[in-house]
Structure formats: structure tokens, C-alpha cells
Amino acid sequence: MAVDRVLVGHKGIVCLVVAAGAEGSRYACRMCDLVTTLGDATLTLPQENADAGADASGLAQKPDSLSVDGSPPAVAVSESSPDPMAGTARLESGTAEGTATVTVADARLASQQELPSRRGRHAAERSRQPVSPVSAVTMIAATGLLLVAFAYTAGRLGHVSSPWANRAYWAGQAFILVPTAASLLGRRVLTASETVAVITVLTVAEYFAWICYSPAAFTYPDELEHWRSTVNVLQTGGLSGANYLLPISPHYPGLEEVTSALVSVTGLSLFTSGLIVAGIAHLLFIYVLFLLFREISGSHRVAGVAVLLYASNLHFASFDSMFIYQTLALPFLGLTLLAAWRLASKPPAEPRVGWLILAVLAIIVTVATHHVTSYVLVAALVLITVAALLTANWRMAAWTAVLAVLSATATVCWLVFAAPETWTYLQPFADESLQSFRDLLAGGGADVVPISAGPLADRMLSDIAVLAVSALLPVGWWQVWRRLRHQPWTVALAIGSIGWYATVAIRLAAADGSELAGRAATFVFVPAAYIAALAVGHLASAVVRRHARAVAAAVLVVVLMLLFDGLANGWPPYWERLPGSFQVAGSERSVEPEVIAAAEWTLKALGHGNRIATDVGSYPVLGSYGDQDPVRDVAYLYTSSVYTLADASRAKLQALRYIWVDQRLSQSLPASGQYFPVDPDAGKYKHPLPAADLTKFNTQPGIDRIYDSGNIVIYQLPGASHGP
Amino acid sequence: MGRSQVDLGMTAAVAVLTCVAAAADAPVAVMTMFGILLFAAPGYLLGQLLLGSGSAGLERVAVAAGLVFCVPVLGGLVLYAAGVPLHRAAWLALLAGVTLICDVALFLRRRIGGPAAPDQKPAAWRLPSRHVVAFAGAAVIALGAVGVARAGVAMQHFPGYTQLWLDRPNHDAPTVTLGVDNDEGRSMRYELVLLHNKGIVAVWTLDLRNGRSWQHPTQFTGRYSVTAKLYRLPDLSSAYRYVFMNGNGN
Secondary structure (H helix, E strand, O other): OOEEEEEEEOOOEEEEEEEOOOOOEEEEOOOOOOEEEEOOOEEEEEHHHHHHHHOOOOEOOOHHHEEEEOOOOEEEEOOOOOOOOOOHHHHHHOOOOOEEEEEOOOOOOOOOOOOHHHHHHHHHHHHOOOOOHHHHHHHHHHHHHHHHHHHHHHHHHHHOOOHHHHHHHHHHHHHHHHHHHHHHHOOOOOOHHHHHHHHHHHHHHHHHHHHHHOOOOOOOHHHHHHHHHHHHHHHHOOOOOOOOOOOOHHHOOHHHHHHHHHHHHHOOOHHHHHHHHHHHHHHHHHHHHHHHHHHHHOOHHHHHHHHHHHOOOOOOOOOOOOOOHHHHHHHHHHHHHHHHHHHHOOOOOOOHHHHHHHHHHHHHHHHHHOHHHHHHHHHHHHHHHHHHHHOOOHHHHHHHHHHHHHHHHHHHHHHHHHOOOHHHHHHHHHHHHHHHHHHHHOOOOOOOOOOOOOOHHHHHHHHHHHHHHHHHHHHHHHHHHHHHOOOHHHHHHHHHHOHHHHHHHHHHHOOOHHHHHHHHHHHHHHHHHHHHHHHHHHHHHHOHHHHHHHHHHHHHHHHHHHHHHHHHOOOOOHHHOOOOOOOOOOOHHHOOHHHHHHHHHHHHHHOOOOEEEOOOOOHHHHHHOOOOEEEOOOHHHOOOOOOOHHHHHHHHHOOOOEEEEEHHHHOOOOOOOOOOOOOOOOOOOOOOOOHHHHHHHHHOOOOEEEEEOOOEEEEEOOOOOOOO | OOHHHHHHHHHHHHHHHHHHHHHOOOOHHHHHHHHHHHHHHHHHHHHHHHHOOOOOHHHHHHHHHHHHHHHHHHHHHHHHHOOOOOOHHHHHHHHHHHHHHHHHHHHHHHHHOOOOOOOOOOOOOOOOHHHHHHHHHHHHHHHHHHHHHHHHHHHOOOOOEEEEEEEOOOOOOOEEEEEEEEEOOOOEEEEEEEEEOOEEEEEEEEEEOOOOEEEEEEEOOOOOOEEEEEEEOOOOOOOOEEEEEOOOOO
16 A cells, blocks of 8 residues: 655654555544554654654655555655655664554554553643644734734824834734744644644735735835726726836736726725735735645645745735735746646646646736746746756656746737737846846946945844845755755756845845845745755754754744844835835825825826826826826936926926926935935935925926925926826 | 535526626625625636546635636636627626536536546535634734724824816816815815916905815916915915916016
């Protein structure tokens, strides 16, 4: 009888054996509630090593590495058994001393007869854990969420700078992160369903925290871009409505289609529908990641730790879950990879045609939803194909090659026929990244001015996180080389994880490197998290015999630092960690009623699509609520006390019709470090802009002052008429 | 109807009832309930059609959820390409149509294929009562957190403002629209003065409640400048807001 999976935990007691033969008896581990199914088989486990390996890592083993044969009643553990958490290798190398024999056909998994003392210990340990950790984790995380909500409310009510509000925020996050990390990394091995429950709690709690930041309307610039596109679909019934804020958006309409469909059939508001779509898509992505990691590693524990590490990426709680097209595309990237795994698996997953259709559908949805994700999908499939060829896994190579060709074809067709503007849209980002790399290779990069350097503690946390991941990845690669170099997916993940170092380089070299690196982290952290999880498992088990508690605590501390780094240096940035009153040239805190009212007035009075100069804080509001075409490179209009003929000529060349002036630019330094979307002086401002630079338009012949709401004044340039 | 067809009956009923509710202009609460069920139904049925019992547990849930999103994305593209406007009727027809087609396909397959295979029957899923209590409590706390956050938004104070504008739709228009909007958070009393080439031509006293606006078209040929000054009574010493348009001869 073949054994599918063996888990050894809890001081060496066999916790789970899932047998392929259906005739076996079923036994449940009293401690972890797992079910054991075996026929007439005997498990022979080296006692000492089983004990040793059980403490820090729930040990797991690949199905084909074990066999339980009914005739010679013993477990044969193969030498090459891949064991991501490094446990089973010690099973093989164990000495004869202390061997525990579990004869399944006789006893109730040894706990009653062969191992009475163990049963006592087992039961005693269980009695010390009367409450399931999942229940406790859920309740504590919910309490943490409440604390975060209170902190946000305190910020809104004027306590945004008070230390206790910030402490409440971090305490709330600790309530969410510490128990989830501790339960996934702890010495008590969670069952598969408990692991899923814990990662669900983590994902949902952070998503709710995201909602609590802005619970009444979308305020993040990227969300406002897609809000505009969805409004266009709802109003026109078409997919090609112009979006001046994100012109590429109508060419990738997946998110807008799903959201407008939900709005239409339920009657829910666009905001609520958007939250539902983004939230489910985000959770689906995490589930698919978990499924992939579990299939690749053969261990739900490794998968859980890998997902936990993935949650430490800078954008997990923000850009990976907000109402933007990437959020919806990510799960389809994952579903395509899952289908590829299933199609090439042995024995083949049934029905194969079903998985193939699913793969094709997922590819098309990915391609129609987000450009970069579709390119990453092609790259991932090519990488797995190469890894499969390197490991001589022809079956895998064939299937992934087929899917890679399909993905590439769909992507190219979409680029050519549906979204030819994509390259124009992406080219500036690509050029900037390439230039940054060239500078870095040429020894430059030192003159890069950080636009807005965070507090020292945040930067230290960031440095520690970079060091920790940089150190973990080589350990993980070593594990791959030692045990898993014949597995194509693991090899592909190891190769892909090298990209993490590229993101570090971008972070250091590019002017807005943190944002670029953060965007890339969404993808690069998938392989990096898995390889780091292998390293964590290895480190935890390598020294577990002597320092189990200390090692477990150290691993927990390192992972928690990574998770807190993700929050501290992710989004929202430190200067808007708590919502609050209006902030000059900020992000969410620049979205306030007076700005929204002015933007709505432009749409009502001037029509849509007018080219308007504005500051960085009002930019997304004007483009979304106002449906205008804000222009990015306009700093020259606001940084001089004289409106020169050269300025007028340049404005004419830019086809500017209106100038939006927020008088508050002369009252505060920019929170983000820059006043304008394209700002040559970003990060260099020492004083607010002089008031004269903003009021000079009042005395310029030919310029009309057509709107005044106190803080916001709109000027009309000579020759302007309404409409695009 | 055999037990294995119950899901088909339920999804078909959801499709029909949602369309009926939409046609009858049912309340939002009803539409929300039926709409969400209809939104999810095609994903479940397509998952059954494509994978049958070939997957289980979390994988089945993930595949079904993915297919839920596939239908509006791909269906929307097809409808748009066919020139169908993507309004409520189109989405309802798409989701209900896919649901009913999948129902028929699954029904036929189950009939032709005989009774459902007994393997892969989902294991009984029991949640211990303490977990139920914990999860329910956590859900209540989480919803409370969102409530606290929303209360914070409602209580947040933003400074009030008054909008004054002078709008001329195009260069050839003989009039401009003068408008005032009060969003100060309370009723306001204003005096609005209209000047042509610095000469007063009209004065209005406005009593505006919060959230109310006032508009007035006024002649503007472009041969002189027009200025509007808004005073917040009783202060007439300095203009609270002002706007102007230059004339060609200015």
C-alpha cells in the first residue's frame, strides 16, 4: 500500500499517514485532530530523531518518497526524500536506538498499547492547549483590528500626531501579526485546515484594516483611477471611455467589467462592490499561492510559512489588495500556474480537459486585466519550462511550454489588437529603471536624492529586513541544491528569487526606487517567500535539538520584523500612517471635501477632458471626480513670482487651458516631498512656496479667475474653451 | 428531482428570480441578496462542469471563485464586441444565461453519466462549537471596527467653504453664469456685487442654507471686464471670494 503523506510531529508521534489504499483504518491524532488511515502496515520510526525533528517544524514528506508495503510491514524512507522542512532526512540517518514501532493494524496508532507513556504526554500537552489556536488567533486579530480602527478614528478627530494614537495603531497591528505568525511558526503543528484558517485571518484582518483607513469612499490615487474607469463603464455601457488619469485602463477592463456587473445586478454602490471584488480577489490570490506552495513542497506547513513571509512584502496590505486592476489579475496568474501543475502532475489530474480549459480562461482573463501581470505570467511559465528541461522533467516541460506559448500569443495579440498604447505607457517606467541600473553599474546612484526619507526606526527596520531576506535566500538555495534540485518548480522558484536582489538594487539606485521596488515585490516575493520559507524551516530544524525554544523565538522575531517592515515602509507612507486633516501635496489626506467639490465643479461647468495644471495632491481628484486631463509637468507655473512669456509659450505647447491653484501650497511643505507630479525640486524644499508665486495670475492680462472657494482658485488661460 | 440535481434547481431558480426581481424593480436589499447569488452561480456551475469531482476542498473553492470572475470579464468582452451596451439588462442576461446553460449541460451530463460517482464525496465538515463562537465573535468585532472607522469619518471636521464661480461655456456665448454655493456647514448671508469695468451694475443679498446654491446668468459681450465680489455679511470691508473675466478691450 502506498503512503501519500507522513507527518511526524508532537515529540515523534506519528500524527498523520494518509494512505492511498482505501481499506485502511482511520486514526486520529489526539493532539492535532488529524486523521490517520492505514491498512496492515507498520511504521518504524527512529525515536530519537523523530523527537528531535518534531519540535520546530511540522515535518512533511513528498508522497513518492515513501512506501508502506503490507507484506514487509515497515515504512521505507528513501534516501532522496525531499523534505523542505529538513525533518525526514534525520529519520533516515537515525540510529537504531530508541526506535518506535507503530503497528497500525493492531493498536489504535500505538497510543494505547505500544506507547502508553507517549499517550500520557500527548494528552498532557493537549490539556495545556484547551483552546484551539485558530480561535484564539481569530479573536485576538479581531481585537487588533478594532484597535487599528480606533487609532484611525483618533487620527481623524485631530490626534494624528499624538503618540498614543500611533501606539494604538502599532499595538493593533501587533495583535494581528504576532498571533498569526506565532501559530504558523510555533512548535505546535497546525493542521492543514488550521493553517488555511490562520492565513485567512491574517489576510482578512489586514484587508479590513485597509478598509478602515478609508471606509466611506476610495481615496487612494490608484483606486480613484479605476473608480473613474468603472464610472465610465456604468454611465456609457462601453469599455472604451477615456480615462485621462490612467489612459491605459480602458484597454485592460477586467476589473471594471466585474465591478460594474456586480453594481448592476445587486444595486450595491460602486464603492461597496469594488471592496467586495478586490477583497475576494486578494483572498483568492493568497489561497492559490497556498495551494501552489503546498503542492510544490508537499507540506501545508511550508506553504503556510511561505504565505506568511509573502505577507511581509511592502505592498501586501495595500497595492496587492486595493481596487486596482493588478489585484484582480494576480489570482488568475496563480490559477494558470495551478492548472499547469495539475496538468503535468503524476498521476494526471482528472479531468485534464477541464484543467486545460481553466488554464486558457485564466490566461485570457489575466491578459485582459493587467499588462504587467500578463508579462510576468509568460515569464513564469518560460522559467518553469526551462527549469523542467534542466531537471529532465519532459512532461512538465511540455505542458508549461504549451501554456507559455498560449500566454505569449494571447499577450501579443492583446498588445497588437486591443492595447497598442501599452508600450507607450510602460516605456517611461522601463527607461527609468534601465537608466537606474546603468547608473548603478557605472558606480552612480550615490547622488540619488530620497524624495521623502522616513523616520530612522523605519529605515533601520527596512535595512534589517533587507539583510534578513538577503541572508535567508542563500540558505534556501542551499537546501534546494542539496535536496530539491531535481524538482523543476522548486528550481524555478530558486531562480526567480534572485530577482529579489534586483528590487533591492532598484530601491537603492532609483529616485523613486522604493515605489518601483515595492511594485516589483508583489511578483518577486512569490519565489523569494518560498525559498525563504525553506531556509526558515532548515534553520529551525538544524539546531532544534538543543535550542528549540530559542530558535523558535528567534525565527518568530525575524519574521515579525519582516512583517512590520512591510507595514512601516509600505503604503500608506509614514506621513499618512493615520488618516487625518488635509495635508498639502499628500496622498489620501489631500482628498477632502473642498478639493472634491472644486473637481466636481470643473466637470459640471467646464465639461470633461480639459487639460489643467495642478499640484500632486489634487491631481488624482481632478482626474477622477472631475474627469479632467491633469498635466504632470507643470512645476514651472508655480515656482516663480513672474508669469513670463516663456511660461505662456510652454503652457500653450502643453495645450493647457486652466491652472488650478491651491493656496495652501504656500502654507506647508509638501508631505510627500514634492509639490507637483513631476517636480524637479522633489525632496529639496526647505520652505513652502511663496504666496506671490501662486497669486501672480491675478494680475496677468488675459488670464481669467473663474472659480474661487477660498483655498482653491481656478484660472482660465487666454484662448481656452471648454471640452476636450 | 434527484438529490444530485438540487444544486441545479437552486441555481436555475436564482437566475429566474433575480431577473424577475430586477424587472419588478425590487428593493436594493432583495436585489443584493439575489444579485450576489446570481453573480456566484456561474462560477460554481462552471467549476462542476470543468472539474467535476476532480478537485476538493480549498482548490474547488478557489477554482469556483476564479470562474465567478471569468464570466463577467470574458462575457463582457464578447457583449461589447457584439455591440451590446453593458448596462443592467446585459449583465443580468449574461449571468442568468450562463447559469441556465450550465444547468442544462450539467443536468444532461449527470443524466447521461448516471448517478454521481460516490468517490470524492465531501467529508462531513464539522466546526467545533467553540470555533463557531470565536469566529462569530471575531466577525462582530471586525464589523464593529468598520463601524468605528465609519463613525470617525462622519465625525471628522473639515473647514467649511463657499464656492463662487463665473462660467462662460464658450467664447461666443453672450452670457456668463454667476454662481454661489454654500458649504460652510451652516446658513450664510452674503452680498454679491457685480461690476463691469470696475463699475457696479448689480448687487444681490443672498441667504443660503448649507448645501444650497444660487446661480444667475449675466450678459457678457467680452468688450469689458466683468468682476464678481462676494462678501460675507456683515463684513463688507474685504471680499470673501472674487472672480473676474477680462474683456478684449481691457
